[in-house]
Amino acid sequence: MVYSNSGSIIISVKELNAWYGEKKALSNINIDIKKNSITAFIGPSGCGKTTLLRCLNRMNDLVDGFRLTGDILLDGESILSKNRDVIELRRKVGMVFQQPNPFPKTIFENMALPVKENFGNVRREKLEEIIETNLKAASLYEEVEDRLDSSALRLSGGQQQRLCIARALTINPEVILFDEPCSALDPISTMKIEDMLMELKQKYTIVIVTHNLHQASRIADEVAMFYEGQIVEQASTDVFFSNPKTQLAQDYISSKFS
Amino acid sequence: MDSLELSTSLSVDKAEKKNQSIRVRLGRLRDSVCESGIFVLTASSAIIIVFIFIFILIKSWNIFAVNGINFVLKSGFDQQIIEAYHAPADKPVWHFGALGLLLGSGLTTVGALLLAIPLGIGTAIVITELSPRWMKGLLQSFIRLLASIPSVIYGLVALLVVVPFIQDNFITSELQLQYIKQFQLTGNSLLAGIAVLSIMITPVIVALSVDAINAVPHRYKEASLALGLSHWRTIVKVIVPSAKSGITAGIILGTGRAIGEALALSMVSGGIGNIPNPADGGVFFLTPILTLASAIINKSESMSVPSINAALFACGVLLLVTCTTLSLFTKIVERSIRRREGLE
């Protein structure tokens, strides 16, 4: 591995190949993701970033005709083995999607549902405490404090996305996957989320897909660049942007930064 | 296209031009005649809707004028029909009470809903979420077929399968003797009515629920699964609740069907307007009953008597009012759910 080895490895992808039906989407992927760090996946559209991300919590199980070979280890255990409990896995590896997707329920219910479903019947005070803490962690609490009982769909796009992040935090995941969380948002909401991600990495491991290289350089510790289903370069952020090794990465960086 | 042709004919001579413009004008004339035709058809649709309501109200007016609220508070419809039928022409009987019919409609409908709602929603969940892809289309075809089976066939099958089944399994000769003073226990009963109605309205609920569930955005499902909910909890907590306005619409539509069903019920429910008595225990369900809609069928032979005629129209009014309320209720429910979810 090229990049520095401080911090223990939480997810380790080995020799991963993936197909949608006949179409190959990922080939020979090897990557390690370090605990309490932010790893950014970058690369042109259609190169397989989302596909890999969705392998990490097995969301691709929902896609008809999707299959893969190779292995993914979480804390040293395979997440792909037959007897692995997917629900357990998704509880450890949370996800925030590109489009904000709050449920058509109140803000409170959005937050309470995963808590109740995962931890059984929590006392009301405890529930409110969890909700408050996590809304604060997603720096949304002040904005919605007095409207917890109104529909989540009435929030702005940025607020909805932060609600989804807060919601993902309620179940205490170890890793949180973000698929272009800011692509539908304005610059101010984007800044808020970036600040929050920096905060969150104290407690969680973060993997983020982004098209915004500025964003990647601002927040990421490690960068992996994808091209046509392969990882062409992976390095710590400083190294990647100051001294890209491959021609592809150089071109991609210069095209995006010019 | 006439005006297009006009533009290409700039260079032709005057006579030709005149010809063209006549054609254009004829075209316009034809258009406006057709458009007025469309308008007339639409207006007549509107008129017929209003006309049906007013006409039925007028036809039943005397009954409500004579009986007032008692029409829905008093019972004994069967007896009153017989009296009215045999009354001399100069002393017609105008007193009717449809409470028994109202309760008959209410009980059959509620009973059918209690069975059909879980059946319908369960089936819709299987079709949309649980069944493998190849099965979905097949299941839907069956549901559609079930929805389009004529009510007389339901009636026939129920009469020759369900009614004898009830008779053989739940009715003994002792029981028959015990109740002979009040009514005859034959198997034609509230229970048979509920059974046939529930199968008739289940496909309605399934159809609308399937549409509603299919319309739930996929991202809600993904969000829920990513939060560690199992597939089943996702269905129960996220998918079905998000589809509730459509499911409610299906249930209300099914309710309307159940209340309005005349023929199948007149075949199997007994045809006599008894009021089932909860104190009778299980016999409650074995009581022969009559509903508003099937009363119109059953008593239509004596419609030549003006007062009976009006009484049946009064039953029609009750049906009309109930079903109109249901239709309006659907709109209100849909709107309020949408508002609560923040979609409006």
Next chain:
Amino acid sequence: MNKKKIRDLMGEVMSWLASSITIAACLGIIIYLFNMGHAQIDIGFLTNEPATTLETEKNGILTPLVGTLLLTFIGTLVAFPWALGTAIYLSEYAKRNNLTETFRLGIDVLSGVPTIVVAIFGLAVFSNPALGFLSSMVEGVQDVNRAFGRSFLVSGITMAVMILPFVIKTCEEALKSVPDTYREASLAMGASKWYTITKVILPTAKNGIITAVILGMGRIIGDTAIVWLTLGGTLRMTGVQPWWRPDNWLSTLKNTGSTLTSYIYFMSPAGEGHQNENAFGAAFVLIIIIILLNLLTDFFMGSKEIGK
């Protein structure tokens, strides 16, 4: 943890159970009808006229079959232009205002009105002597003449009223599903609005409109309440005989008869006919017709939506 899994499993099992009951009901009815009815079907059954128990000649369903076709034909003939016209107006001309919305609501309300109510409405309206030309006149007591109010014409028109709201709604949906770009393109070429409707929009919406008509036909074929009240309680044609001779057609139309549905009712114990085999034979024929119509709708709409 395990408890949760069991609870989930229970839920899924219950759903499968519910769907099995529903499907079993459907299959059960069809298999039962086939078992009970198929032996009855032969040329004689299809080509003989109905007979009462007293007669020895073979009982058949010729006139009920013709009756069903006749009613479907009249009902569709009246309802189709009426509904399509209204649907065109609603989707292409009507402005979005309170009046239109009220009208739409009225259509919804009418489509929720039970057929039995439409049936007594039909009977009462057409019993008016002024409309006697559609059925026949009865000599009333004390010189009160009234129309009989029961005939194929009356019944067909009443059927048309019954399916009208449904066909309007389905046609309107079909018209609305034509993308606006089609309208704009045609209008931009200088075509008139009416031309756009007849030459662009209607052809595009053709399948949806055909589906609407077939579903409407299905309702007419399956209905018994309206037949019961407005076609009268006769098994055979009551017009001038032989009913099939062209010069007697008008008389046939102005008189009463039966349909498959009313025939089934009359032959069943409920109709005091007590000829169950014949009821099943006719029910079998009826269900075949319904299945064929279903397949036809599948064909025209790609089995997308279930008839509401």
